Amino acid sequence: xxxxxxxxxxxxxxxxxxxxxxxxxxxxxxxxxxxxxxxxxxxxxxxxxxxxxxxxxxxxxxxxxxxxxxxxxxxxxxxxxxxxxxxxxxxxxxxxxxxxxxxxxxxxxxxxxxxxxxxxxxxxxxxxxxxxxxxxxxxxxxxxxxxxxxxxxxxxxxxxxxxxxxxxxxxxxxxxxxxxxxxxxxxx
Amino acid sequence: xxxxxxxxxxxxxxxxxxxxxxxxxxxxxxxxxxxxxxxxxxxxxxxxxxxxxxxxxxxxxxxxxxxxxxxxxxxxxxxxxxxxxxxxxxxxxxxxxxxxxxxxxxxxxxxxxxxxxxxxxxxxxxxxxxxxxxxxxxxxxxxxxxxxxxxxxxxxxxxxxxxxxxxxxxxxxxxxxxxxxxxxxxxxxxxxxxxxxxxxxxxxxxxxxxxxxxxxxxxxxxxxxxxxxxxxxxxxxxxxxxxxxxxxxxxxxxxxxxxxxxxxxxx
Numbered sequence: 145x146x147x148x149x150x151x152x153x154x155x156x157x158x159x160x161x162x163x164x165x166x167x168x169x170x171x172x173x174x175x176x177x178x179x180x181x182x183x184x185x186x187x188x189x190x191x192x193x194x195x196x197x198x199x200x201x202x203x204x205x206x207x208x209x210x211x212x213x214x215x216x217x218x219x220x221x222x223x224x225x226x227x228x229x230x231x232x233x234x235x236x237x238x239x240x241x242x243x244x245x246x247x248x249x250x251x252x253x254x255x256x257x258x259x260x261x262x263x264x265x266x267x268x269x270x271x272x273x274x275x276x277x278x279x280x281x282x283x284x285x286x287x288x289x290x291x292x293x294x295x296x297x298x299x300x301x302x303x304x305x306x307x308x309x310x311x312x313x314x315x316x317x318x319x320x321x322x323x324x325x326x327x328x329x330x331x332x
Numbered sequence: 333x334x335x336x337x338x339x340x341x342x343x344x345x346x347x348x349x350x351x352x353x354x355x356x357x358x359x360x361x362x363x364x365x366x367x368x369x370x371x372x373x374x375x376x377x378x379x380x381x382x383x384x385x386x387x388x389x390x391x392x393x394x395x396x397x398x399x400x401x402x403x404x405x406x407x408x409x410x411x412x413x414x415x416x417x418x419x420x421x422x423x424x425x426x427x428x429x430x431x432x433x434x435x436x437x438x439x440x441x442x443x444x445x446x447x448x449x450x451x452x453x454x455x456x457x458x459x460x461x462x463x464x465x466x467x468x469x470x471x472x473x474x475x476x477x478x479x480x481x482x483x484x485x486x487x488x489x490x491x492x493x494x495x496x497x498x499x500x501x502x503x504x505x506x507x508x509x510x511x512x513x514x515x516x517x518x519x520x521x522x523x524x525x526x527x528x529x530x531x532x533x534x535x536x537x538x539x540x541x542x543x544x545x546x547x548x549x550x551x552x553x554x555x556x557x558x559x560x561x562x563x564x565x566x567x568x569x570x571x572x573x574x575x576x577x578x579x580x581x582x583x584x585x586x587x588x589x590x591x592x593x594x595x596x597x598x599x
Contacts, residue, residue, distance in 0.1 A: 167407035174403055179390055188393055196406050203410040267389065270382050278501070288348060289383035290390060295350045313344045315505070317379050324379065 151215060158206050170199050173216065176291055177223045183286040184227040186271060194230060198223040217300035220291070224283060224301065266324060273323035274316075281316035284309055335362050339369050343376045485536040486594050489545050492533055493587050493594075495526055496552045499559075500583055503574055514574075515566050523559040530556075545594065548586045555583065 154172075157165025174195050181194035201222050209218055274285055280302065287298045295309045302309070339362045345351050346359045363369055499517050506514035517523065530553045537546040555577060562570060578584065 161411070163407050163411070166410055167403050170403040170406050171399070174399060174406075175394060178394060178397070179387075182390055182393065188396075192397065192402070195402065196409070199406045200410055266382060267386055270379075270386055278505075285383075289380070290387045292387075295345070295348070310345050310350065313348070314341055317344045317376055320379050321375055324382070 152211060155206070155209065155211065155215060158203065166199075166203060169202070173219055174199070176216070177219065179290050180220060180223050180286060181227050183274070183290045184224075184282070185231065186275065190230065190234070194223060194226050197226050201226070214297060214300040217297055220287070220293075220301045221303070228279070269324055270320065273320045276323070277316050277319060280304070281312050281319065284312040285316040285320070288313055336366060336369055339363065339366070340372055343373055347373075347376060347380055481536075482540050485533075485540045485542060488533055488536060489542065489549065490591060490594050492526065492529055492549060493552075493591050495522070496556075497584065497587050497591075499523060499526070500552075500555070500578055500587070503571070504578060504584070506571060514571055518559060518562055518566055523556040527553065527556050527560060545590055548583075548590050551581055551583060551586070 151172075154165045154169050158169055177195045177198050178191050181198075182188065182191035185191055185194070198219065202219060205222070209215065274282055277285060283302060284298055287293045287301060288295075293301070295306050295313075298309045299306045304312075339359050342351060342355065342359050346356060351359060363373060499522055502513040502517045506512065530549060533549060534546070537543075537549065555574070558574065558577065
């Protein structure tokens, strides 16, 4: 959405309870929310639930949005928080046993660990690697690479400085390189 | 060497196009003359390309979603879920903001608080009442006190584990060449504070027979004891030794598991 005024009008419409304005906002941002949720949860149906809950929460909380602030960042922050809640409730216990090292979000597998992994597909290894990153690193990586947000927007969505985004992005990619091990190109 | 380190720290931002002109030019200039950093860059590019491929996969998954239907469903559910009153306009001005209808409950709460506070003060300050109270002793059932103590022990243990986890993460995430966050932990005296807190925690855990929590907290205490012995700069070998200590004992894993159990009141 390039036109800020148009977006502001839609948001004002949502404030007034205008269903069409709300539907337009949903149409504009639902895919971005889905990408975020799907990247975190890696489950299509769960991600769709998060999309729905994000917009219902947006509708309830629209009065707390300050006009002029980054709307997309505000919306993605809601989605991020819902993803974290959902993950804690439904995933954490299960994944601990499914993914070696999944519990310890900051553990970085050595190349030898990765080589031992039964997963042969680097896509799966990358997804697991992203899932096992520290929470902030994970969110920065997902928002940068899957949502394709610039640092400025990530900074607004996560309420951290651009310098911190840069540092977390660096750490995330460095850890993922180690995680990918033999699947990674270039110097290890 | 410093140039290489600085360049590598900027590679993610460089590849993302997030460096401003002079910084990007400096990185590019260094890459031109440094074979090792060029190899490093190739590795980082590879991660970026793999991430692009994963994003394309997400795009494929998205094709199977009926987006129009979804937005219509969400829009249909919103009014029922939210029970949001339709407002025509926002109240303006200081008085308008001060007396907004949705603040009614807040004002009612404040009023009620003042009333209850006044009544309680009146009762407490009344001498005859005091005399009556002196004759009585407050009592609560042993079972109730037991539960309170257990809850406090759990809360304190969780707090201790949380703070310990941050310190351990700082050590695990530090690399020998850049012990920045680990060094900051050492300088902050956080480990010393947590050692002091552990002394307070010990009798609580013993009394509540939280043996598993006690055992793990003891291991963390051993680590902090090691940390407070280090003064000045953190040598590389020392950092590696501490990282091995953490990994060998799987401290992070144990902390996470214990935290979960404590949160679910299983310990």
